[in-house]
Amino acid sequence: ExxxxxxxxxxxxxxxxxxxxxxxxxxxxxxxxxxxxDPGMELHLIHYxxxxxxxxxxxxxxxxxxxxxxxxxxxLTLESARPSHTSQxxxxxxxxxxxxxxxxxxxRLTVT
Amino acid sequence: AQSxxxxxDQVNVAxxxxxxxxxxxxxxxxxxxxxxxxxxNRGLQFLLKYITGDNLVKGSxxxxxxxxxxxxxxxxxxxxxxxxxxxxxxxxxxxxxxxNxxxxxxxxRLTVIx
Numbered sequence: 001e002x003x004x005x006x007x008x009x010x011x012x013x014x015x016x017x018x019x020x021x022x023x024x025x026x027x028x029x030x031x032x033x034x035x036x037x038d039p040g041m042e043l044h045l046i047h048y049x050x051x052x053x054x055x056x057x058x059x060x061x062x063x064x065x066x067x068x069x070x071x072x073x074x075x076l077t078l079e080s081a082r083p084s085h086t087s088q089x090x091x092x093x094x095x096x097x098x099x100x101x102x103x104x105x106x107x108r109l110t111v112t
Numbered sequence: 113a114q115s116x117x118x119x120x121d122q123v124n125v126a127x128x129x130x131x132x133x134x135x136x137x138x139x140x141x142x143x144x145x146x147x148x149x150x151x152x153n154r155g156l157q158f159l160l161k162y163i164t165g166d167n168l169v170k171g172s173x174x175x176x177x178x179x180x181x182x183x184x185x186x187x188x189x190x191x192x193x194x195x196x197x198x199x200x201x202x203x204x205x206x207x208x209x210x211x212n213x214x215x216x217x218x219x220x221r222l223t224v225i226x
Contacts, residue, residue: 006155033213040200040219040221041218041219042202042216042217042218042219043156043202043216045213045214045215048213058213059215090155090156092155092156099144099146099161099163099206099214100146100158100161101156101158101214102158103148103155103156103157104155105154105155106153106154106155108153
C-alpha cells in the first residue's frame with residue numbers, strides 16, 4: 001500500500017467558495033501530480049511538480065493552482081469553486097527516474 | 113505526441129475464463145507502458161509495467177501483459193478471471209527517460225460474471 005494521503009475524501013461546497021485539497025506522501029518522492037477524473041472516465045493531468053518550488057500545468061487546462069513548498073506536500077487550490085469543478089481529483093507521486101506512479105485515494109468534490 | 117487507446121469500453125467474461133483487456137499505443141521512441149486498476153471510490157493501483165526486456169510482463173494478482181512492438185500493443189491478460197477482478201482498468205504510456213508524465217487511456221470496465 002502506497003503512503004500517499006488525500007484529504008478530504010469527500011467535499012460538498014457552494015459556488016464561490018475557496019477550497020484547498022490536500023495531498024501528502026511519506027515516501028520522499030520528488031515528483032508529484034494532480035489528475036482530474038470524472039466518474040468512470042479517463043484521467044487528465046492538470047498539474048505536476050518535479051521538486052520543491054517546481055510546478056507545471058498539465059495537459060488539461062484547469063482553473064486550480066498548486067504549490068510545492070515541501071517535498072512531501074502538494075496542495076491544490078480553487079479560489080472560487082464552480083459546479084463545473086465537480087469531479088474526482090487524484091494525487092500521485094513517483095521517485096527519481098521511475099515512471100511508476102503511486103496514487104492517493106482521491107477527493108470527490110461536488111460544487112453546488 | 114504520445115497516446116494510448118483502449119478500444120473497448122466494457123469487457124464481460126465468465127468467472128474462470130481467460131480475460132484480455134486491449135491497449136494500443138503511439139509514441140515516437142521507446143515506450144514505457146503501464147496497467148493500473150481502479151476499484152470503486154478508490155485511487156489507481158499499479159498492476160505491471162514494461163520498460164525493456166522480456167515482452168511478457170508479469171504483475172500483481174496473476175495479471176500479465178504482452179508487449180508487441182510490431183502491433184504497438186500491450187494487452188492485459190489473466191488465465192482465469194475472478195469475480196473480484198471486476199474493476200476499471202487503465203493503460204498508460206510514458207515517453208522515454210526523464211519524461212515521467214503518464215498519458216492514460218480512456219479505461220475499460222471489466223465485469224466478471226459468476
